[in-house]
Amino acid sequence: MIELSDLRKVYPGPAGDVVALDGIDLVVERGAVHGVVGRSGAGKSTLIRCLTGLERPTSGRVVVDGTDISALPEQRLRAARRRMGMVFQHVNLLDSRTVAANVAFPLEVAGTPRAERSGRVRELLELVGLGDKAGAYPAQLSGGQRQRVGIARALATEPAVLLCDEPTSALDSATTRQTLGLIRDLRDRLGITVVIITHEMAVVREICDSVTLLEHGRVVQDGSLAEVVTDHGSRLARELIPVPDLPLGPSRALVEVTYATDEVSTHDALAAVAALGRDVEVVAGTIETLAGLRVGRLQLEVPAAHVDDVIARLTADRLHAAPTVAGDPTDRTDPADPRGATGEVAA
Numbered sequence: 001m002i003e004l005s006d007l008r009k010v011y012p013g014p015a016g017d018v019v020a021l022d023g024i025d026l027v028v029e030r031g032a033v034h035g036v037v038g039r040s041g042a043g044k045s046t047l048i049r050c051l052t053g054l055e056r057p058t059s060g061r062v063v064v065d066g067t068d069i070s071a072l073p074e075q076r077l078r079a080a081r082r083r084m085g086m087v088f089q090h091v092n093l094l095d096s097r098t099v100a101a102n103v104a105f106p107l108e109v110a111g112t113p114r115a116e117r118s119g120r121v122r123e124l125l126e127l128v129g130l131g132d133k134a135g136a137y138p139a140q141l142s143g144g145q146r147q148r149v150g151i152a153r154a155l156a157t158e159p160a161v162l163l164c165d166e167p168t169s170a171l172d173s174a175t176t177r178q179t180l181g182l183i184r185d186l187r188d189r190l191g192i193t194v195v196i197i198t199h200e201m202a203v204v205r206e207i208c209d210s211v212t213l214l215e216h217g218r219v220v221q222d223g224s225l226a227e228v229v230t231d232h233g234s235r236l237a238r239e240l241i242p243v244p245d246l247p248l249g250p251s252r253a254l255v256e257v258t259y260a261t262d263e264v265s266t267h268d269a270l271a272a273v274a275a276l277g278r279d280v281e282v283v284a285g286t287i288e289t290l291a292g293l294r295v296g297r298l299q300l301e302v303p304a305a306h307v308d309d310v311i312a313r314l315t316a317d318r319l320h321a322a323p324t325v326a327g328d329p330t331d332r333t334d335p336a337d338p339r340g341a342t343g344e345v346a347a
């Protein structure tokens with residue numbers, strides 16, 4: 001449904017060019033919920049703006065549902081944009097209009113006849129669970145309800161793609177879950193393709209089928225959720241199923257173990273660890289279900305001199321094991337990279 005090829009976006013700046021997107025290749029399958037994650041400045045918003053055609057790429061291609069957005073003249077771009085619904089962190093509702101009138105707005109702009117509009121608005125409000133709020137004004141709604149109105153409005157022109165920019169960042173955790181549940185439900189019912197820009201791993205865990213990690217405008221890792229969480233030691237595996245780094249005793253080291261329970265059962269994983277002897281201690285562990293896959297991760301404290309031996313024995317037992325990388329696993333700043341964490345070129 002979406003294909004980005006070698007997408008580059010460079011902004012000229014007083015201190016030199018800022019490379020916001022640096023050769024992005026990305027494919028989102030029809031009907032998938034795809035997450036784009038990365039720190040502030042990684043290029044997420046630029047990517048979504050290029051997807052909607054609000055930003056012209058410096059080079060590369062943006063193909064949505066078979067249409068090359070990057071090559072469209074302005075007039076046809078507007079029509080193509082109607083095939084993409086946008087949901088933002090802060091829903092920009094018209095306060096003087098009722099909920100129904102807000103949802104009707106894009107239909108008015110698209111020239112949908114009045115009679116058709118009211119039926120469609122009713123349908124949309126039912127779809128997002130706000131059938132009883134048609135006559136309410138935005139000020140009378142909770143944050144989660146406002147977001148639902150935003151989603152209904154985004155769906156009004158029957159888009160093929162729903163682009164969500166930090167849709168839950170302003171919501172509490174219970175409302176976040178409800179909103180994400182709604183988005184997943186809409187995908188299931190309407191077959192719509194969803195792209196969610198987020199800095200929250202919980203959003204990816206909760207709803208995404210596939211994910212791309214951006215850093216300094218480049219793709220660092222991407223794939224289905226099942227692929228990235230079983231890619232042992234990868235950034236997304238560590239961030240999606242985190243286990244804490246704990247203080248170490250003298251001459252001790254940490255080893256991290258990952259397994260998918262359809263390959264190695266937790267019973268067998270723990271038996272393999274127990275067979276290493278009492279010198280090896282399980283200091284943290286978790287089992288999570290992501291995208292229908294159950295993945296276990298264990299943090300072991302082992303004698304520093306035995307790290308290689310422990311890893312070899314665990315690997316022989318079909319577990320993925322590696323020394324825990326010291327430091328903050330979420331710190332995506334590469335000291336070897338001349339650009340800072342914001343992706344800006346140093347002056």
Ligand SMILES: Nc1ncnc2c1ncn2[C@@H]1O[C@H](COP(=O)(O)OP(=O)(O)OP(=O)(O)O)[C@@H](O)[C@H]1O
Pocket residue numbers: 011012013018019020038039040041042043044045046047199342343344
């Ligand atoms: N209009 C612009 N002019 C110049 N530089 C820009 C412009 N828009 C974005 N940038 C720069 O491009 C880089 C990527 O920005 P972008 O907003 O896409 O990142 P982001 O991942 O969405 O960050 P955040 O999560 O903070 O919104 C940053 O270094 C930013 O300063």
